[in-house]
Amino acid sequence: MTSYTDQGVVIKRSNFGEADRIITLFTQNHGKVTVIARGVRKPTSKRAGSIELFNLIKASFIKGRGELDTLGEVQSLETFSTWRKHLGRVNIAYQLVEIIDKITPDHQPHPKVFAMLLKFLSEIGNLKIDWELEIGNWKLQILQDLGYWPEDKIFVKDIDQFIENLINRPLHSPKLLHKIRH
Template sequence: MRGYKVEGIIIKRRDQGEADRIITLFSRSKGKISLKAKGVRQSNSRRAGSLELFNRVKAGVARGHSDLDILTEVEVLDAYSSWRKFLGRIVIAYQLCETIDKLTPDRQPHPGIFELLESFLSQISSLSDDWQETVDSWLTRIVIELGFLDPGIKPEMNIKDYIEQLSERPINSVKLLKKLSPRQ
């Protein structure tokens, strides 16, 4: 099996079977890729802590026989720990990652989106009390970068509703974010 190294941000993860987890990584060079992390749900797994949502990681990957490649090694480059203890900020990060996951196709590089996500995750800890406007502007920048909206043109509806219309699926984090507004 041939392999490759990739740096990316974990935007989604889901359990598979008894011990495995599917990790969705958004990288500068490969875009959105899903990787199978074998055995990480076992109590003796050394990689489990490195595979938390929102971590920026460097991963070693082996090409799989199916559509999923296999995660073989992982190193955390940034865990964004300065804001992880605040639920509201975690929900903001989740909303950004969920939006990118729903609006980007697999294996299509979007270096601009990676750079925006990396920048936004770094700025979450310094958000002020009126963060909702900032988050909406971040979501708008993501939609513009992906080509769904021309710069300078506002959608006819709220940006979150516009994203849901584009993806034809609800953004789950929006409901939780509304419950936490206006503070967190």
């Protein structure tokens, strides 16, 4: 069996079967990878806390015969606990990881986008009044780094609408906070 180790941010997770989870990570050296984490929903699982959404982890992965690799050992490097209790900041993080999940292809490394994601997650706790402008700037940086928008051109329209047209489906995270408030 072939295995590899990398660090990544948990950007998506869903339950699978009775005790497993499907985890999507945006990793430093392998880009976006989707893996199966076996047994993490069991009450005795030691890995469950490490694979929470937005966590930065270091993990080993075992290459699978099918589409999904298997999550091996995992170590939590950063949980970004300073902003997790603030609903608005969690919504900002959801917006960023949803966009990265939707517009990055599997297994294609984007080290600059990975570094940017870590920077964004670290800075969410420090956002002040003009946070909507900051989010727009972050989204634009991601689009530029992935080659979807030229760096020398100013973006003047609705960036979320541009991303929705790019992925051919609506973004759910920008509407999440609005639904919770109303």
